[in-house]
Amino acid sequence: VQLVESGGGLVQPGGSLRLSCAASGFTFSNYYMSWVRQAPVKGLEWVSDINSSGDSTRYADSVKGRFTISRDNAKNALWLQMNSLKPEDTALYYCATGPRGYHASKGQGTQVTVSS
Secondary structure (H helix, E strand, O other): OEEEEEOOEEEOOOOOEEEEEEEEOOOHHHOOEEEEEEOOOOOEEEEEEEOOOOOOEEEOOOOOOOEEEEEEOOOOEEEEEEOOOOHHHOEEEEEEEOOOOOOOOEOOOEEEEEOO
């Protein structure tokens, strides 16, 4: 399993970023996928997940209405569109296999920093 995240960066509060995850080494279309994040001195926090076909999504209350998860099984790709970003969204964001609470594999992460 290989998961490679990209798209992080420094953004001002209220701004937007789109994270991408390129998956390989497994049958991507068979798996629930998630985004999780880890802020400094905090534990791993689940952000969102999407079912294998892409027609069912869930979000943590902290990001609901601001973030959108999506996938393209033909491209083995997962995305997280993040709008109205807040300083508390600052974290290392990981793409992970499995639904909430069942993350067998995750990538190296991409850093998102929200600051003025």
